[in-house]
Amino acid sequence: MKIYKSKRGLIEDQISEKDVVLDVGFWGLDIKACDSDWVHNMLKKQTKEVYGVDLYFDENKLENTKNYKKQSAENFDFDNKFDVIFAGDLIEHLSNLGQFLDSCKRNLKDDGRLIITTPNIFILFNFVEKVFKQEPSVNSDHTMYFNFVVLRKLLKKNNWKVSEEMYLDDVWPKYRQSIKRKFLYVIYKFLGLFTNKFIENIVVVANKNEK
Numbered sequence: 001m002k003i004y005k006s007k008r009g010l011i012e013d014q015i016s017e018k019d020v021v022l023d024v025g026f027w028g029l030d031i032k033a034c035d036s037d038w039v040h041n042m043l044k045k046q047t048k049e050v051y052g053v054d055l056y057f058d059e060n061k062l063e064n065t066k067n068y069k070k071q072s073a074e075n076f077d078f079d080n081k082f083d084v085i086f087a088g089d090l091i092e093h094l095s096n097l098g099q100f101l102d103s104c105k106r107n108l109k110d111d112g113r114l115i116i117t118t119p120n121i122f123i124l125f126n127f128v129e130k131v132f133k134q135e136p137s138v139n140s141d142h143t144m145y146f147n148f149v150v151l152r153k154l155l156k157k158n159n160w161k162v163s164e165e166m167y168l169d170d171v172w173p174k175y176r177q178s179i180k181r182k183f184l185y186v187i188y189k190f191l192g193l194f195t196n197k198f199i200e201n202i203v204v205v206a207n208k209n210e211k
Contacts, residue, residue, distance in 0.1 A: 002166040011042050019047045019083040025073050025090040026052035033061035039088050074099040081109045088117045092142045101158040105208055114206045117168055121145040124198045125184055151204055161209040168201035
């Protein structure tokens with residue numbers, strides 16, 4: 001299974017300069033609109049045109065504000081349809097995934113692609129913490145976690161067809177922040193010689209499967 005070492009690599013490989021892309025939940029936290037490492041800027045650089053939807057964003061920090069709408073990821077609509085809808089580190093924050101997928105379906109071209117990245121529930125850090133705690137540490141804003149099996153089932157139940165499954169291994173620097181994380185980083189790298197199943201993020205590319 002393919003492993004991307006960064007979101008930049010994922011975007012460059014999966015999205016072309018001819019694509020018109022919608023970035024769902026694009027704003028995020030602590031945004032620096034001039035930062036080349038901001039995923040939305042990566043998309044702008046790679047594609048023909050980029051749109052964005054989020055509940056909040058600062059219009060003063062954006063160019064071409066007509067491309068942006070303050071709407072929920074679970075219920076959004078644009079006048080045009082997109083070649084690609086990109087949902088990076090988004091679905092684990094949502095309450096109504098079926099509504100999100102229906103919104104994507106309405107706004108995606110018939111031959112378009114939905115690209116989802118989300119944390120992998122089966123990371124080694126969770127197993128280690130489960131040994132010593134009642135529950136592993138989690139992001140307080142997350143409502144759910146996924147593996148490939150569950151994400152595939154979710155998409156199938158909502159009339160989507162998964163065309164690709166990949167891993168995204170772009171979070172290692174944060175494991176250098178403490179002794180415990182440094183240790184886990186070494187273990188991760190060692191296990192990576194034998195298996196990729198503990199990589200922190202998973203990626204799926206899906207297409208509409210209209211009946």
